[in-house]
Amino acid sequence: MSGPPTRSTERLRLEAISKRFGATIALAEAGFEVRAGEIHALLGENGAGKTTLMNVLSGLYHADAGRIWLDGRPAEIAEPRDAIRHRIGMVHQHFELIPPLTALENVIIGQEGSTLLLRRERQARGVAALAARFGFEVDLRAPVAALGLADQQKVEILKAIFRGVDILILDEPTTVLTPQEADALLRTLRTMASEGLSVVFISHKIHEVLGHCDRATVMRAGRSVGTVDASATTEQALVEMMIGERVARTAAPAEREVDDTVLLRVDDVTVAGRGGLPAVSHARFSIGRGEVVGLAGVDGNGQRELVEAIVGLRRVTGGRVELGGRNVTTTAVGDRLAQGLAYIPEDRLGDGALPSMSVAENLFLGVHRLARGGGLTYRPAAIRAGAAAPVRDYAIRGTATTPLGMLSGGNIQKVLIARALAVAGHGDTPLVVAHNPTRGLDVRTTEFVRRCLVDVSRRRGGVFLVSSDLDELMQLAHRILVLFRGAIVADLPSTAFDAYEIGRLMTGAAARA
Amino acid sequence: MSASAVVTLLLDPELWRLMLTMAAPLVLAGLGELVMERSGVLNVGVEGMMAVAAAVAFLTMLKTGTLLGAAAAAMAATLGLAVVLGYFAITLRSAQLTVGLCLFVFGTGLASLLYRLVIGVTTATPTVQTLPRLAVPGLAEVPFLGTVVFTQNALVYLALALVPVLAFLLVETSLGLRLRAAGENPRALDTVGVNVRALRYGAVAVGGLLIGLAGAYLPLAVTGAYSDGIVGGRGWIALMVVIFGRWQPGWALVGAILFAYTEALQFKLALVTKAVPPQVLLMLPYVVAIVVLVRLYQGAEPPRALGLPYERESRL
Ligand SMILES: Nc1ncnc2c1ncn2[C@@H]1O[C@H](COP(=O)(O)OP(=O)(O)OP(=O)(O)O)[C@@H](O)[C@H]1O
């Protein structure tokens, strides 16, 4: 081959890749082909095998069978090192970052520029330039642990690109980005693709695929079911390829019955943040029975702190929190849960899961208090039996006894959501606090979870929905609060929902009179 | 005792010098353990490794009379033990706590067996000459500090020098960055193409060498003789020193000095007061260890992957 790669030259071909984990067949002769300069989407339901296939390509997993071709030649990729040598970079779905190290250190590790001394300053310039190119504003000196998920995502992307790549794999990179950030990322990828970069882009957001990708390969249950041109397909067609059936849209939330019973009252709540500045300042709102209240805001404006203060994971430095009329400002998490508060955390692997314990045991956590009938012991058989319904209803790809960590990313989330919603079913103050609950879920499960949240409100429970997905908020919420730099700057009734206006408020523009 | 007598006692330069002398093995073993733990490998067998090193160092010294040879032999022995630990912990992915405890029991037994095999049972305990003190010209005359710091044996200077060296290595070098990463999230390191296994083996080997030197120190620099129980819990205290130091060399030094001070104080007190039974005084370092640790362990964050074997395809 000679000359610069043109759009139609094949850059990468995966051929009949198979992989099993114990009894689970993750990949059954899956494969597809990517051209030079192409943005190629990889679609499929949770557990379809997208991540596994890309892990094989990046050398992290060893395939049982199959072949990889690069630029028409067979390539041996047995180790991540081999993939890096072939200029293949991967942005992992669950970030592979080292929390106590700074963003800069995370980006340059393995490629520090000199064998002995870390030349942080010199490297920082290069990384900052790279970040600027992507329009990423990340504090490179901050430890990754102190960054929000969106910033961590950016660090992860920078890390992959910093190594120099011809093929860039992005495993659900936009789930934690705001729509603006996702757009900016996709535009940058397009520029880079026009310079010859090949991109494999995994996403559950079909509009991103239709709007920004050249072609899409759909996977189902470990197989590739086909590749289509993005310009020649529709959302419906893609969804049908993924799951083989049509998905009904979520019904709009029920007309709210007028009911003045307040489930949650947040009164003048202030939460301390880093460096002396409050992370949440004087937040004040309430959620009534049957009400879905949304919280919009650019990631990192205090959402996590506010949510954790409500749930009891973070100390409130001023004001009070009431659940069903009871002051719970200093009450332990367990007591709040017993009252019916349910929490779907944003960082599900970090805050919500025990990866080495089974699906059933994870489902049982938190509910255990409510499920104990007297004695000191739990019966394992009962725990397993209790998992049957959620595994079925949420279409969790795995069994009650599978260790949670072995599930695909989306399936882990289903387990945690199932658990949270089960808690809300028990107490007398049913309130679900959900932080980005549909992030990373496939189309079908997203609809299912949204319907579950609407059901909570129909059954006269309350929902506090914190989401970076504005469409989701506008679809489900009765009211939307906008959070900017820790302060609630607007409280909009559904008649005032307007994506553009909310977007303006999120970035600090004053509310229109 | 009057208050001023107590103050004089507590600030006695001789006491402080003894403190540094006793701190050195804790520093050496603590730094060794710290390097291992930073890479993600937990070694609770320090006590046993030090015992083997003490026996080997003493016997080699007795037979050959060369200090360097004795130290080298001891370090070679613990290097061997460390590689065994590494093989179980890194390659076979065994439970590190169990392997470490086995190493402790095995090492303690092996040390006393070696001594018995070479020396047999005798009435007169053989002794060797201990490491001479080296006064640093000029600095040794500085009041207080001169006596305390600058009239020590060579290994004390080495131990003290290693602290900033290691701190620098961890923070300012590529190798240090990778080492920290291996202990926090080995998969992240793996995905950027760094060989986690080799790095961990390297850390375990370096740790083994330092622990060996710490063990050799006891007969070569302190007692001049070997007896079973010569390590006397210092291996365990080295583990605590790492926790006390929150996995930072500088703070580990502070921890080592704190424990060594109570140890030295106990010697002194035994000389000046008859009111307290010596057994109670002997307990002192351990009481301090417990109190300090319970206070400090809260909120101390060990490397996240400490004690966890790394397996590329496992997601648990
Ligand atoms: N390391 C592993 N150990 C055991 N099972 C695994 C492992 N990795 C993947 N699997 C299994 O392989 C299947 C495919 O998982 P994969 O993560 O590739 O799905 P995915 O398409 O990326 O889904 P999602 O959209 O939820 O991220 C799942 O059933 C999962 O449980």
Ligand SMILES: [Mg+2]
């Ligand atoms: Mg995935």
